[in-house]
Amino acid sequence: MQETWTFDFQSTANPKEDLERLLAEREQELGIFLSYYYKKEGAVAEKVKLKSGPEFYSSKTGSMVLDFDLVHFNACLAINEQVREEMKVDFKVDEENQKLILTGPFWPIREMDEI
16 A cells, blocks of 8 residues: 645745645645555544655655654544654655645555465
8 A cells, every 4th residue: 555645736946945834734634644554553643743854856856754643542442542653755746737746655455364
């Protein structure tokens, strides 16, 4: 499994500051994006912040590390746990369409075992 998320993004002369501003403004959407990785655990990502980066590999691509609270909650089982996690995310700036494409890490999915 590998998740992607797209934002509208207009880059100016300083794309690093533009990217940092966008990430701060879209914290809730970033939480939804990161939560897809933990849906089988029944957890959600909240309070997403930029931990390091963005580090540009070229003028249009790079990576960054996002820091977030991973919250497990199940009222029936009396579970309410919260831990701080981080995830490296790659990005690509599509200047033609004015989009920012975030791509999370690849997590292999275990298939069913044979009987």
